[in-house]
Amino acid sequence: MKAKPYISLLIILSVLFVSCNQSDQNEQIDTPVSGKDTVYVEDILLPYFSAAKPRYDSVFEHADITLISVNARRGMSLLFADSANCVILSRDYLQDEDSIRSALKLPFKQIEIAKDGLVFFVNTSIPIDTLNIMQLQDFVNGSSINTVQKSTTLHERLIIPSMQSSEYAALLHYFSIKDKPLPIKTTIMEDRKQLKKHILSNNAIAIGMMSDVLKDSSVKPIRIGYVDSSKRRIPPQIVHPGFIVQNMYPLIVPIFAYMKNDKQNLAWGFATFMEKDPEVQRILLKQGIVPTHARYNLIRED
Structure with missing residues (x-):
């Protein structure tokens, strides 16, 4: 009978030893x-x-x-x-x-x-193919976009996936001062597929990621002209990942x-x-x- 405490102690020590080994193994995994x-x-x-x-x-x-x-x-x-x-x-x-x-x-x-790249896009029926950074800056700050040659006016709202999206973060990065709220009115559509469907039937402009927008031929990404870091004017180029590779797209993400x-x-x-x-x-x-x-x-x- 006196051996029982000794045996119990051995069992407890054995359990502790096994537990320690298992703990060490878990840490090593x-x-x-x-x-x-x-x-x-x-x-x-x-x-x-x-x-x-x-x-x-x-x-x-x-x-x-x-x-x-x-x-x-x-x-x-x-x-x-x-x-x-x-x-x-x-x-x-x-x-x-x-x-x-x-x-x-x-x-x-x-x-x-x-x-990736931040893209502004519209439906293919809108006769706007190119804009420059200053036009986009004015638009994001609350002005209408008017095309001189086509006299087409877009709605004064920007369609965005959500305030929590990377698209909106990129918009802040490139067009906001110290991440302050942007003056432009926005319409939020968290479902990006529904967002594109909305664009198809409205004179509206939206933002998206190049990798996503280029997969949908029913919408048109806008080519963007800009001035690079060396003060050289870069004309609007086709929206394509190749220009991200060359660091020649103005809104790289x-x-x-x-x-x-x-x-x-x-x-x-x-x-x-x-x-x-x-x-x-x-x-x-x-x-x-x-x-x-x-x-x-x-x-x-x-």
């Missing part, structure tokens, strides 16, 4: 190539990275990554709330986010995977994987694979975004 994690991906980007994920899965059999759709603002909120190791968004920090990050000295890291810190964990491994793998780069390019670190052979079409 989360490596750049194995483990389990969730990556939050902006809604407009989710189809692109979902298309690339089978390539990742085929290479890393012991990695279990789940992709979850979020809007851009929500994704950033999850990062700041310490609720995500990685979020993938097609925008940079907004000013308030950057100020908070700097003030709190948060150790976030950015991995630039690809680029970065696509970042935001990491909670610089730890080389599973989420980091996924993000860097999306960034650097040549097959993933081909898949993402086919989806319409421009991988930042891919090599390109541009052929000019006459």
Whole structure:
């Protein structure tokens, strides 16, 4: 009977020993190539990275990554709330986010995977093909867009996916002063397909991402003239990813994987694979975004 406490003690020690071993193993599982994690991906980007994920899965059999759709603002909120190791968004920090990050000295890291472009578009029946940056600046600040040669006036409202979208963040970045609210009146349509349907039956102008807008031939992206950093006037060019590659599109949008810190964990491994793998780069390019670190052979079409 006296041996029972000794045996019980042995059992308890054994359980503790096994638990410690299991705990150590669990900590070791989360490596750049194995483990389990969730990556939050902006809604407009989710189809692109979902298309690339089978390539990742085929290479890393012991990695279990789940992709979850979020809007851009929500994704950033999850990062700041310490609720995500990685979020993938097609925008940079907004000013308030950057100020908070700097003030709190948060150790976030950015991995630039690809680029897209902010596009203004209308329905194909509207006889407006080109605008310059100053015309767009005036429009965003509340003026009507009038075409001299066609005398067509667009509605004084801009159709946007939502205030939480990367499209709106890009609009703020390029046309707002210190991310202040824009004077233009907006109509919000969170469903991008419905937004395009609205454009088809209205003299309205909308914003979208190049990768998405170019997939729909029923709408027309507006060619934009601008003045580059060397004060050279660049005439309106066809809206095409090739001009993003050449850094000749005026409204380029970065696509970042935001990491909670610089730890080389599973989420980091996924993000860097999306960034650097040549097959993933081909898949993402086919989806319409421009991988930042891919090599390109541009052929000019006459």
